Amino acid sequence: xxxxxxxxxxxxxxxxxxxxxxxxxxxxxxxxxxxxxxxxxxxxxxxxxxxxxxxxxxxxxxxxxxxxxxxxxxxxxxxxxxxxxxxxxxxxxxxxxxxxxxxxxxxxxxxxxxxxxxxxxxxxxxxxxxxxxxxxxxxxxxxxxxxxxxxxxxxxxxxxxxxxxxxxxxxxxxxxxxxxxxxxxxxxxxxxxxxxxxxxxxxxxxxxxxxxxxxxxxxxxxxxxxxxxxxxxxxxxxxxxxxxxxxxxxxxxxxxxxxxxxxxxxxxxxxxxxxxxxxxxxxxxxxxxxxxxxxxxxxxxxxxxxxxxxxxxxxxxxxxxxxxxxxxxxxxxxxxxxxxxxxxxxxxxxxxxxxxxxxxxxxxxxxxxxxxxxxxxxxxxxxxxxxxxxxxxxxxxxxxxxxxxxxxxxxxxxxxxxxxxxxxxxxxxxxxxxxxxxxxxxxxxxxxxxxxxxxxxxxxxxxxxxxxxxxxxxxxxxxxxxxxxxxxxxxxxx
Amino acid sequence: xxxxxxxxxxxxxxxxxxxxxxxxxxxxxxxxxxxxxxxxxxxxxxxxxxxxxxxxxxxxxxxxxxxxxxxxxxxxxxxxxxxxxxxxxxxxxxxxxxxxxxxxxxxxxxxxxxxxxxxxxxxxxxxxxxxxxxxxxxxxxxxxxxxxxxxxxxxxxxxxxxxxxxxxxxxxxxxxxxxxxxxxxxxxxxxxxxxxxxxxxxxxxxxxxxxxxxxxxxxxxxxxxxxxxxxxxxxxxxxxxxxxxxxxxxxxxxxxxxxxxxxxxxxxxxxxxxxxxxxxxxxxxxxxxxxxxxxxxxxxxxxxxxxxxxxxxxxxxxxxxxxxxxxxxxxxxxxxxxxxxxxxxxxxxxxxxxxxxxxxxxxxxxxxxxxxxxxxxxxxxxxxxxxxxxxxxxxxxxxxxxxxxxxxxxxxxxxxxxxxxxxxxxxxxxxxxxxxxxxxxxxxxxxxxxxxxxxxxxxxxxxxxxxxxxxxxxxxxxxxxxxxxxxxxxxxxx
Numbered sequence: 001x002x003x004x005x006x007x008x009x010x011x012x013x014x015x016x017x018x019x020x021x022x023x024x025x026x027x028x029x030x031x032x033x034x035x036x037x038x039x040x041x042x043x044x045x046x047x048x049x050x051x052x053x054x055x056x057x058x059x060x061x062x063x064x065x066x067x068x069x070x071x072x073x074x075x076x077x078x079x080x081x082x083x084x085x086x087x088x089x090x091x092x093x094x095x096x097x098x099x100x101x102x103x104x105x106x107x108x109x110x111x112x113x114x115x116x117x118x119x120x121x122x123x124x125x126x127x128x129x130x131x132x133x134x135x136x137x138x139x140x141x142x143x144x145x146x147x148x149x150x151x152x153x154x155x156x157x158x159x160x161x162x163x164x165x166x167x168x169x170x171x172x173x174x175x176x177x178x179x180x181x182x183x184x185x186x187x188x189x190x191x192x193x194x195x196x197x198x199x200x201x202x203x204x205x206x207x208x209x210x211x212x213x214x215x216x217x218x219x220x221x222x223x224x225x226x227x228x229x230x231x232x233x234x235x236x237x238x239x240x241x242x243x244x245x246x247x248x249x250x251x252x253x254x255x256x257x258x259x260x261x262x263x264x265x266x267x268x269x270x271x272x273x274x275x276x277x278x279x280x281x282x283x284x285x286x287x288x289x290x291x292x293x294x295x296x297x298x299x300x301x302x303x304x305x306x307x308x309x310x311x312x313x314x315x316x317x318x319x320x321x322x323x324x325x326x327x328x329x330x331x332x333x334x335x336x337x338x339x340x341x342x343x344x345x346x347x348x349x350x351x352x353x354x355x356x357x358x359x360x361x362x363x364x365x366x367x368x369x370x371x372x373x374x375x376x377x378x379x380x381x382x383x384x385x386x387x388x389x390x391x392x393x394x395x396x397x398x399x400x401x402x403x404x405x406x407x408x409x410x411x412x413x414x415x416x417x418x419x420x421x422x423x424x425x426x427x428x429x430x431x432x433x434x435x436x437x438x439x440x441x442x443x444x445x446x447x448x449x450x451x452x453x454x455x456x457x458x459x460x461x462x463x464x465x466x467x468x469x470x471x472x473x474x475x476x477x478x479x480x481x482x483x484x485x486x487x488x489x490x491x492x493x494x
Numbered sequence: 495x496x497x498x499x500x501x502x503x504x505x506x507x508x509x510x511x512x513x514x515x516x517x518x519x520x521x522x523x524x525x526x527x528x529x530x531x532x533x534x535x536x537x538x539x540x541x542x543x544x545x546x547x548x549x550x551x552x553x554x555x556x557x558x559x560x561x562x563x564x565x566x567x568x569x570x571x572x573x574x575x576x577x578x579x580x581x582x583x584x585x586x587x588x589x590x591x592x593x594x595x596x597x598x599x600x601x602x603x604x605x606x607x608x609x610x611x612x613x614x615x616x617x618x619x620x621x622x623x624x625x626x627x628x629x630x631x632x633x634x635x636x637x638x639x640x641x642x643x644x645x646x647x648x649x650x651x652x653x654x655x656x657x658x659x660x661x662x663x664x665x666x667x668x669x670x671x672x673x674x675x676x677x678x679x680x681x682x683x684x685x686x687x688x689x690x691x692x693x694x695x696x697x698x699x700x701x702x703x704x705x706x707x708x709x710x711x712x713x714x715x716x717x718x719x720x721x722x723x724x725x726x727x728x729x730x731x732x733x734x735x736x737x738x739x740x741x742x743x744x745x746x747x748x749x750x751x752x753x754x755x756x757x758x759x760x761x762x763x764x765x766x767x768x769x770x771x772x773x774x775x776x777x778x779x780x781x782x783x784x785x786x787x788x789x790x791x792x793x794x795x796x797x798x799x800x801x802x803x804x805x806x807x808x809x810x811x812x813x814x815x816x817x818x819x820x821x822x823x824x825x826x827x828x829x830x831x832x833x834x835x836x837x838x839x840x841x842x843x844x845x846x847x848x849x850x851x852x853x854x855x856x857x858x859x860x861x862x863x864x865x866x867x868x869x870x871x872x873x874x875x876x877x878x879x880x881x882x883x884x885x886x887x888x889x890x891x892x893x894x895x896x897x898x899x900x901x902x903x904x905x906x907x908x909x910x911x912x913x914x915x916x917x918x919x920x921x922x923x924x925x926x927x928x929x930x931x932x933x934x935x936x937x938x939x940x941x942x943x944x945x946x947x948x949x950x951x952x953x954x955x956x957x958x959x960x961x962x963x964x965x966x967x968x969x970x971x972x973x974x975x976x977x978x979x980x981x982x983x984x985x986x987x988x
Contacts, residue, residue, distance in 0.1 A: 032927065057820040065808065066815045066825035067858055073821040078574045104821050170783060173790055289664065296667055314559065321560045326551040327567040327598050331560035340832060364561055433526065 001194050005209055007154050011217040023223045027063040030230040031100075035068050037237045038098040038343075040144045043226065044106045047151025048189075049179040050161040051212045053104055056151070056222050061102065069100035074109050076117075083298075083356040085402040086110055087131055091351035094139065097343040107132055111196050113178070116189075127401050129199050130253075134394045136205040141243070141387060142345045145233045146205050147226060150197060151212040155186040245382040250459050254393040259457035260469055262450055267414055270474040280476075283483035284323035290490045291324050291360065298358040299493065300404040303486065304366040307411025308449075309439045310421040312475045316411065317362055319479045320486065329360035334369065346370050346380070346388070347395050357403065366408075367392055368460075372452045376445060389459045400464035405489050408465060409482055410453065411472040415446055495688050499703055501648050505711040517717045521557040524724040525594075529562050531731045532592040532837075534638045537720065538600045541645025542683075543673040544655040545706045547598055550645070550716050555596065563594035568603050570611075577792075577850045579896040580604055581625055585845035588633065591837040601626055605690050607672070610683075621895050623693050624747075628888045630699040635737070635881060636839045639727045640699050641720060644691060645706040649680040739876040743884040744953050748891070753951035754963055756944055761908050764968040774970075777977035778817035784984045785818050785854070792852040793987065794898040797980065798860040801905025802943075803933045804915040806969045810905065811856055813973045814980065823854035828863065840864050840874070840882070841889055851897065860902075861886055862954075866946045870939060883953045894958035899983050902959060903976055904947065905966040909940055 034041065043060075045053040057071060072093050081089055087107065095101040105113075111128050114120070120128075140146050153161070162179055165171045182189050201207045208225050212218040250256065271279070294301060303320065305313045317331060332353045341349045347367055355361035371392070375385040396406055413421075422443070425435040442449070461467045468485050472478035528535065537554075539547040551565060566587050575583055581601060589595040599607075605622050608614070614622075634640050647655070656673055659665045676683050695701045702719050706712040744750065765773070788795060797814065799807045811825060826847045835843045841861055849855035865886070869879040890900055907915075916937070919929040936943070955961045962979050966972035 029924065032924075036927070054819065054821060058816075061820055062812075062816045066811055066856070067808070067827040070824055071820045078572065080572045080574050102820070170786055292664055314561070317560055318556075322552075322556045325548065326555055326565045326596070327548060330564055333561040338832075338834065340834070362560070430523070433530070 001198055002150075002152055002190060002209065003194075005152055005211055007152065007157070007211045007213050009211045009217055010214040011220055013216070016216045016220065019220070023220070023227065024063045026227055027060070027223065028065070030227060030234065031064050031068060033234050034100075034145075034230055035065075035098045037234060039233050039237055040095045040097045041100040041230070041233075042095065042139065042144050042146050043100065043102045044108065044146070044148040045102065045104050045151070046106060046108050046112070046149065047210075047212065048153055048158055049182055050158055050165065050175075051151035051153045052215060052218055053149075053151055055215070056149075056219060057102055057104055059219050060222060060226065064100070068098070069102060070095065071102045071104060072106075074103060074105040074107075076109075076114065083358075084354055085398060086128070087135060087398065088351055088354060090135065091348060094144075094344055094348060096340065097143070107135065108196060108200075112189075112192050113182075115192060131394075131398050131401075132200055133202065133205075134398070136200070136202065138345060138347070138391055138394075140204040145229050147229045148205060148207050149222060149225070150193065150207055150209045151218065152209055153212050155183065157213055158183050158186070242381070243383050245386055247386055248455070248459065249387045249390040250393065251390055254390070254397070255462065256393075256459060257461045257463060257466070259461040259467060261454050261457070262412060262469070265412055265469055265471060267412065267417075267471050267473040269471050269477055271477040271480060273476075276476040276480065279480045280319065280483070283480060283487060284319070286487055287320070287323035287483060287490075288325070290487060290494070291328060293494055294360070294405075294490065295325070295328050295358045297494075300355045300357045300402070301360045301486075301490070302355065302399060302404050302406045303360065303362045304368075304406070304408040305362065305364050305411065306366055306368055306372075306409065307470075307472065308413050308418055309442055310418050310425070310434075311411035311413045311472045312478055313364055313411055315475060316409075316470075316472075316479050316482055317364060320483060321362065323483070324360055328358065329362060330355065331362045331364060334363060334365040346374075346384075347391060350395070354399070355404075367395065368408075368456055371456050372449065373442075376448050376452060393460055393462065396460075396462065396465035405493055406465040407485060407489055408460075408467045409485075410457070410467060410469045411478060412469050413472050415443075417473045418443065495692055496644075496646055496684060496703065497688075499646055499705055501646065501651070501705045501707050503705045503711055504708040505714055507710070510710045510714065513714070517714070517721065518557045520721055521554070521717065522559070524721060524728065525558050525562060527728050528594075528639075528724055529559075529592045531728060533727050533731055534589045534591045535594040535724070535727075536589065536633065536638055536640050537594065537596045538602065538640070538642040539596065539598050539645070540600060540602050540606070540643065541704075541706065542647050542652055543676055544652055544659065544669075545645035545647045546709060546712055547643075547645055549709070550643075550713060551596055551598055553713050554716060554720065558594070562592070563596060564589065565596045565598060566600075568597060568599040568601075570603075570608065577852075578848055579892060580622070581629060581892065582845055582848060584629065585842060588638075588838055588842060590834065591637070601629065602690060602694075606683075606686050607676075609686060625888075625892050625895075626694055627696065627699075628892070630694070630696065632839060632841070632885055632888075634698040639723050641723050642699065642701050643716060643719070644687065644701055644703045645712065646703055647706050649677065651707055652677050652680070736875070737877050739880055741880055742949070742953065743881045744887065745884055748884070748887040749956065750887075750953060751955045751957060751960070753955040753961060755948050755951075756906060756963070759906055759963055759965060761906065761911075761965050761967040763965050763971055765971040765974060767970075770970040770974065773974045774813065774977070777974060777981060778813070780981055781814070781817040781977060781984075782819075784981060784988070785822060787988055788854070788899075788984065789819070789822050789852045791988075794849045794851045794893075794896070795854045795980075795984070796849065796893060796898050796900045797854065797856045798862075798900070798902040799856065799858050799905065800860055800862055800866075800903065801964075801966065802907050802912055803936055804912050804919070804928075805905035805907045805966045806972060807858055807905055809969060810903075810964075810966075810973050810976055811858060814977060815856065817977070818854055822852065823856060824849065825856045825858060828857060828859040840868075840878075841885060844889070848893075849898075861889065862902075862950060865950050866943065867936075870942050870946060887954055887956065890954075890956065890959040899987055900959040901979060901983055902954075902961045903979075904951070904961060904963045905972060906963050907966050909937075911967045912937065 045057055047053050090107045093101055115125055136146060162175055162183060166175045197207050210218050210221045305317060307313050350367045370380060370388045371385060374380045399406055422435055425431040457467050470478045470481050539551055541547050584601045587595055609619055630640060656669055656677060660669045691701050704712050704715045799811060801807050844861045864874060864882045865879060868874045893900055916929055919925040951961050964972045964975050
């Protein structure tokens with residue numbers, strides 16, 4: 001692919017002078033419209049060392065309003081970043097709707113330079129490619145404009161440029177040993193880049209390979225490509241284009257397991273008071289030991305709690321948390337998204353809340369809000385809802401691939417039990433803060449929620465992130481059930 | 495101080511059993527009220543290794559709603575953290591109003607363990623103490639409840655505990671070489687801790703030294719101290735206590751320089767078109783070289799832009815940014831604070847936006863909003879306004895101490911020039927987005943703003959963070975003036 005590119009293509013000064021002012025002006029005007037329409041953009045600059053990525057970024061942003069974009073230089077991950085999933089920095093850097101993020105090197109570093117440096121296995125490399133494709137699919141589905149440049153120069157041209165930089169005192173520090181090494185092993189790197197491009201060149205996220213020998217031509221190519229992408233996005237938005245709803249999306253590569261339906265759950269199970277006290281003590285002691293082991297071996301754990309209002313999530317979480325070392329866990333309550341969160345893809349805020357390796361994150365409500373309350377209340381479109389299943393499954397697959405133990409609990413009670421608890425809360429002064437009008441409104445939609453939960457269990461129950469429906473009419477029984485499930489999952493891993 | 499503490503104090507089991515249930519219940523109830531009243535809490539756990547900090551934190555949080563707090567374990571700063579001011583992680587970890595942050599070790603690590611490890615000079619140590627006192631003053635002024643524990647045990651007791659941990663396979667990893675080293679050098683560390691406590695024991699942020707030989711006693715001490723602090727804070731809030739306004743606060747330790755008054759500025763200065771083109775090119779070339787040097791020497795730079803509406807901030811910033819390497823700067827537009835930002839001290843969002851060392855942050859409007867728009871529009875109380883000058887001066891002093899070059903620009907135009915520009919914007923279709931009703935409303939308050947700006951220049955003009963009033967009736971003149979000031983400041987440093 002790269003080999004066939006004509007690297008000698010040039011643009012004469014007169015040609016450039018004739019069009020440059022117009023292009024620059026257009027960039028500025030289009031950016032204002034992009035911002036006004038709240039369209040987010042992600043621009044990726046990849047390519048050989050000294051191929052002119054930095055120069056092109058500078059030329060581009062000189063023509064943009066500096067308040068609307070940020071530039072991210074991607075180097076090898078820091079020690080801190082290595083304790084999280086490798087895609088996390090890129091999720092965190094996603095621009096707010098209406099803003100632009102420019103990446104000088106990007107997630108593609110992980111499948112090019114890092115692939116070589118870390119001597120990645122083929123299996124790990126494949127997973128990284130999968131995650132890149134998933135990520136780009138999600139953000140483009142979400143309305144992000146994604147433009148990916150690869151700046152290509154010949155081995156000889158690169159050598160010439162490195163030498164020029166190396167010869168000048170003020171620029172010498174920019175040339176690293178790695179740069180020279182890549183130049184020596186140009187052929188190997190050509191294959192690496194070729195594979196990188198061909199495996200991630202998709203309709204929704206195409207590569208623009210730029211012959212970068214001639215600066216004017218390369219600049220022209222960047223300007224016109226960005227302008228084209230902006231014009232297309234503006235046209236779509238202004239014409240009110242919406243992706244059609246094509247049903248619930250669960251791709252073939254996600255292997256879901258059978259799941260129970262809520263109606264089949266036997267809620268009559270109970271535990272005697274004495275047994276409860278003994279079991280609780282034993283379980284907490286065991287979990288406490290196991291948490292030490294997780295910490296020592298740097299295994300992250302993610303506990304996701306969902307369930308009916310008043311099903312006992314708070315008390316259940318408290319019993320689990322009490323067994324954990326305070327320095328190694330966090331409880332993350334999930335409420336309605338903030339304005340900032342609404343201006344990002346729905347999974348963004350969960351990426352921001354992931355635990356470090358060796359730590360435990362307990363989510364009190366989760367990313368499943370999208371296929372429950374947000375779907376039922378109409379806070380997302382049907383199309384967004386339909387693809388959320390795939391997005392969630394892939395999110396969890398990435399976490400499992402990273403090494404996380406993932407358990408998802410649905411705390412289940414029946415309608416009568418909920419009524420009894422609501423009434424009790426209403427009538428007990430110190431519990432009144434726990435019950436709101438919204439709880440009553442949700443209760444009226446019990447059947448809608450039951451349908452949504454059944455769908456969720458069916459579509460997102462996987463071996464690496466299983467759902468456990470916890471019989472919770474007896475709160476004590478539920479707590480022991482949850483603790484035992486967590487203990488079993490950790491023991492299975494160790 | 496520590497030497498005089500009676501370490502043999504104990505609590506018998508019967509005593510503890512008689513009060514423990516009551517204390518636990520009280521903690522839970524008070525936490526709910528604290529949350530409802532939106533009072534934030536910061537609890538600091540310091541002390542010897544193996545003195546039981548972690549155990550006390552666990553016992554405390556078992557009785558709290560896990561959705562309302564986070565626990566931060568403070569270790570040596572990571573490589574990434576070392577590229578920012580040392581207090582930044584603690585600012586970032588400040589809880590939202592109504593939440594609680596618990597620190598297992600804290601900013602005090604920097605003046606105890608790190609002081610020893612890094613062989614800090616007396617000068618640097620003094621600065622760290624200053625910054626700690628400033629920080630604690632700011633957050634307690636802001637309404638945070640701050641409780642600081644120091645857990646004290648004898649050399650013999652510590653040795654016994656370390657041995658016990660070391661003997662068991664499951665806990666051995668918790669004991670480090672440093673722990674044993676501190677035990678051997680107990681006397682030296684006693685002096686270090688003593689100085690740490692005595693220099694930071696203030697009325698607004700007192701230390702509670704806990705004799706930690708006996709676990710029951712230490713737990714009781716922690717519970718009752720936290721309960722007492724919560725009760726006091728609740729009472730104040732419920733009784734509507736407000737700190738009185740005592741005027742503008744600028745402490746003696748801040749050396750301010752003389753500053754011009756806006757009326758004295760000669761706005762008739764201009765530059766000819768040809769000179770402008772030449773100077774712009776020369777300045778940008780020079781700044782570009784200097785930016786390389788800053789990057790290489792890892793010197794951070796902070797450019798703060800303030801000025802009248804339509805004074806030309808955007809265009810000015812653009813000319814500066816065009817000279818910088820895209821990978822090494824960021825423009826940070828400051829708008830009205832978000833809901834999250836409003837639920838933190840006013841400087842919090844600026845701590846979150848600081849540049850790495852070697853990078854440039856350009857703030858388009860700044861932390862001076864508090865003493866201008868927020869004061870004039872009544873978005874903060876007079877008391878908050880009065881102490882903001884001190885807070886801002888200290889914030890900037892800390893940044894300068896870290897090594898940052900700081901320049902603050904007031905882009906100045908007169909009232910007639912503003913009217914001409916507003917009218918031009920109104921009448922030019924592609925500029926209309928730049929003019930809003932708010933601009934006109936602000937214009938009506940010109941005199942109030944002028945008074946506020948004069949006050950600001952007078953109170954916050956310092957050698958390490960000087961104000962430069964930029965004559966901006968001629969935009970081109972203003973751009974060259976700014977570029978030259980930046981160049982001069984960098985040259986003076988290098």
